[in-house]
Amino acid sequence: MKLLLVEDNERVARFVRKGLTEAGHTVDHADNGRDGMYHAVSEPYDAIVMDRMLPGGIDGLAIVEALRQGGNRVPILILSALDGVDDRILGLKSGGDDYLVKPFAFGELLARLDALLRRSQHQAVETTMTLGDLTVDMLAHKVTRAGKPVTLQPREFKLLEYLVRHANQVVTRTMLLENVWDYHFDPQTNVIDVHISKLRQKIDAGFGKPLLRTVRNSGYMLTDQP
């Protein structure tokens, strides 16, 4: 995928660029708003990672807004040192697709970026998704594994639905917290892990290959690949 990174902090930029390149993406980098804007309008990108605080007192949100007004629909992930629910809402309102607070773990950035890229690829809402021998019927809220019905609580189903939509992708605990429960705080307990292990009990236990895997230092992944 071809990505644009707009970030003025040299060290952060180098670190992110290196990580993304290793993940197989092509990365263009702009260290100021003007160049960022120029790149964004002159070349087609699959996604943009935009820092909010840019040199010259430019707020990255202004660039995002300008792009959106110009009809540019490219997925944008906003990076910001401003950690407030309000800042997050503002970031999403001005046209960002996701919002990540600095300092961030690279795994979190990669997972969110993958989710954005995936979302923009197949916009079609699928009603039934399969992953190996797991079938999830989004409309009827029915789940089967190897032909056997699996009974899930509504919230468990929502959790599985999110994982299935992001199959073969890392999803972080924060992403689950935000998207499945709509909570925006750091739980002091391992509550997300407990929910995952309960879901595992239902969809993996007693079946051949485990689908719901833990990715160290990052989060979880639902995958049927070896």
Added chain:
Amino acid sequence: MTMVRLPGFSARTIAIGYALVSLVVLAMFAGPLWYAWHTNIQEVRTELIVSDSQRLANLFERGGPFALTAAIDSQVVGTNDGVRKIILFMAPNGVKLAGNLPGWPEGLPDRDGTGSATIRIDGAERRIELVRVTLGNGYRLLIASNLNRFDELERLFVYGLLGCGAAVLGGAALGGVLIRRALLTRVQGISQTTAAIIEGKLSRRLKEPRDGDELQLLTRTVNRMLDQIEHLVTGVQDVSNAIAHDLRTPLSELRARLEELSVTRPGEEETYAEIDAAINDVDRVMKIFNALLRLAEIDSGSRRNGFVQVDVAKLAAEVAEFYAPVAELKNITLDFAPRGALCAIGDPVLLAQALGNLVENALKFAPEGGMIAISAHQPQRDTVEILVADNGPGIAEDERPRVVERFYRGDVSRGTPGVGLGLSVVSAVARLHGGALLLFDNRPGLRATLQIAVSPAGGTQG
């Protein structure tokens, strides 16, 4: 209390205002008096000389010029300086027959009747009120009254008036100075205290005047403000100390870890394990920072723009459901009693966080096989409460007010994970929602009550 808007009051304004008002009053008093005095005197005098002239004219009718000359001679004395009345009786040929003027003066009106004029007598200008009568056969009679004898009185009156004006102005100036001095002493007291406060003596307060005057209100308000400032500053200092203290531990660990790595250069496997541990240390530091920032954000009251209609009971049910698996794992009974919808205006994101903190607290302290009860109800029409009760060790009564302070960790929580900000966040969220966090003894355990207003009182905050 409604206040009439007045122009800015300084001693000078007061003095000038006082002087102007006094002068206006003086003019209101003197003006009519002056006018009345003049018209009255004029009328009386005119009447006098007119009746005089009629008397003399009658005498002339009856006794002719000789009788009149004799009468006038007996009336006037030679000089006329200071004499009230001037009389002149002239023969038709212009010869003076009697009277106290040397000759017919110039500048008189050339007709009969009353009037006033200025004439020269003994080389001095005199203002007179006169009656001129033409008697039979061309004889002329002039009767006048000398106005100058009233000059003295008038002068006195004018001097008196000017004196009063000067006294008023002097009084205003003196009053202004005195008021100014009194105000300055007051204000000086205030500014001295304020200067001391600026220098860092935050405990100083303004002296309250004993006589409940206008400045008392100001003094009180300023002192209340100072109390609040002192409270905030102490809070900030406490927090800074606590941050320094709380961050020192993970940061020193991190530093030691990295230093050891750099010195010992262990094998790759161990190096990576150490790096992972270092990342965990950093994450801990970040968590503390995020919690602090969130707290500051909530405290600043700027979060009211996230307020919407929330079903508090449903929110509590969802939080209970969210933590149910954790309770199950610890073999704790987590009980939520649904009671139907409870609507309030609030920020669902923050309320969920506050409630989550309370439940996590309870999960942390409830014993194995213990029990947590969550319930929501509406004790009054304008209040909604969410209760989280556990049967853990609880919080000693003397500690309860302190546990909501930032970084305060109660005795029982020593050695448990957490940064000591959980209850501070709950308390801040409650305040933002026009309520409070109340802590009770659950005998045994803690019963935490998150109280919020059904609709926040008129948006006094941002």
